[in-house]
Structures are given as structure tokens and as C-alpha cells.
Amino acid sequence: MRVPPFYERPTVKRFFAGMILGVIIGWFFFIYQYGQVYEGLVFRISEQQAIINELQDDIDLLRSEQSRLNEENQKKLTVQxxxxxxxxxxxxxxxxxxxxxxxxxxxxxxxxxxxxxxxxxxxxxxxxxxxxxxxxxxxxxxxxxxxxxxxxxxxxxxxxxxxxxxxx
Known part of the structure; x- marks a missing residue:
């Protein structure tokens, strides 16, 4: 029993060439879409990191101001x-x-x-x-x-x- 030689027919060659070309085009499309999504996520993460840093600076400023006000109030609690x-x-x-x-x-x-x-x-x-x-x-x-x-x-x-x- 032998497998018939389909690779010699031009329709089979076109089918396999189409499949290989489809896989390559699909792979490039996948890479492009993944890159777009990944770029959007990186941009979003960097925006959020900037917001987090800004809010952290605000928190540190408010905490230092609060502790300074607490110390002033502590000093004010004297017998007047x-x-x-x-x-x-x-x-x-x-x-x-x-x-x-x-x-x-x-x-x-x-x-x-x-x-x-x-x-x-x-x-x-x-x-x-x-x-x-x-x-x-x-x-x-x-x-x-x-x-x-x-x-x-x-x-x-x-x-x-x-x-x-x-x-x-």
C-alpha cells in the first residue's frame, strides 16, 4: 500500500502554499495586534504610575503638614x-x-x-x-x-x- 503522490498536483501545491501564507499572515496580524494592545497597556501603566507618584507626593506632603500642625497644637495646649x-x-x-x-x-x-x-x-x-x-x-x-x-x-x-x- 502506498500513499498517492498528491504533492505533484498544482492544486495541492496551491492549497499548502495558501495554508503556509495564511499562517504567516495570521502570525504577523497576531504580532501586530498583540503589539498594539501591549503598547496601550504600557502607556496606561505608565500613566497610572505617574498618578500614583503624584498622589504619593501629595500624601507625604499632607502627612508632614499634619504632623507639623499636630506639633503646633501640642505646643498651644498650655495654660493660658x-x-x-x-x-x-x-x-x-x-x-x-x-x-x-x-x-x-x-x-x-x-x-x-x-x-x-x-x-x-x-x-x-x-x-x-x-x-x-x-x-x-x-x-x-x-x-x-x-x-x-x-x-x-x-x-x-x-x-x-x-x-x-x-x-x-
Whole structure:
């Protein structure tokens, strides 16, 4: 049994030549299309990389600005003002001049906490309270002591005190 020699016929030769030519043209078409798609993807990736780099720079700038603002705010959290309020001034019926004098003396005792950061003032809260309570204040010819009822710490230190007439 033998295979007939089809390669000698011109139609078979044209068919195989067409197939080979089709494969070559198809291969070039595939390479061209793949190159176009690949070029588009490379361009798109490079665009996205540029956007990512730009956004990363923006993030770094915002983070550094945020940390700088946080440090400034940390520095701003200092005691700016001291406010002393009396809880029993109406009951004792003290005149305004005596109350003002007591308030000024108490403020003078607490001047050392002004311009200090809130954390430091919070740590020396007991010292501040004992400093006010152990001092005898003179207003006119009478003596008074202060008893601290409540302390509120923030940029304004608010102290509510009770006035106690001193016997000594």
C-alpha cells in the first residue's frame, strides 16, 4: 500500500502554499495586534504610575503638614488663663472689694502654672491645691482660707473654691 503522490498536483501545491501564507499572515496580524494592545497597556501603566507618584507626593506632603500642625497644637495646649470662682460668696455676704482682693491674692499664688503645658499642671495638681488651701489670705482686717472644691484643667484652669473665715 502506498500513499498517492498528491504533492505533484498544482492544486495541492496551491492549497499548502495558501495554508503556509495564511499562517504567516495570521502570525504577523497576531504580532501586530498583540503589539498594539501591549503598547496601550504600557502607556496606561505608565500613566497610572505617574498618578500614583503624584498622589504619593501629595500624601507625604499632607502627612508632614499634619504632623507639623499636630506639633503646633501640642505646643498651644498650655495654660493660658486662670479663673477662680467662689462657691459660697453670697452666703458669707462679702463685699465685692473683699472678693476681688481674695481672688487677686489666689491668682498671684497660682501664677507659676501660667504658660505651662496642661500635662505638667495636671501632674502638679495636688501641689496647686495644697498651695491654695494652706495659705491664709488677708482681706482688709480679716483672714480667710480657701478650700478647693473642684479643678477643671484645660487652656483655662477653672478652680471653684469655698471661702472659710480663719480664726487665727
Amino acid at each position: 488663663e486662670i479663673d477662680i470662682q467662689f462657691s459660697n460668696d453670697r452666703r458669707l455676704r462679702l463685699n465685692q472689694l473683699t472678693l476681688l482682693d481674695l481672688k487677686q491674692q489666689a491668682l498671684n499664688e497660682l501664677q507659676y502654672i501660667k504658660r505651662k503645658d496642661i500635662e505638667t499642671v495636671s501632674n502638679m495638681n495636688d501641689l496647686m491645691i495644697s498651695n491654695l488651701e494652706n495659705k491664709v489670705f488677708r482681706a482688709g482686717d480679716k483672714r480667710y482660707q480657701l478650700e478647693v472644691e473642684h479643678v477643671h484643667l484645660y487652656t483655662t484652669v477653672r478652680i471653684i473654691v469655698k471661702i472659710i473665715p480663719s480664726n487665727s
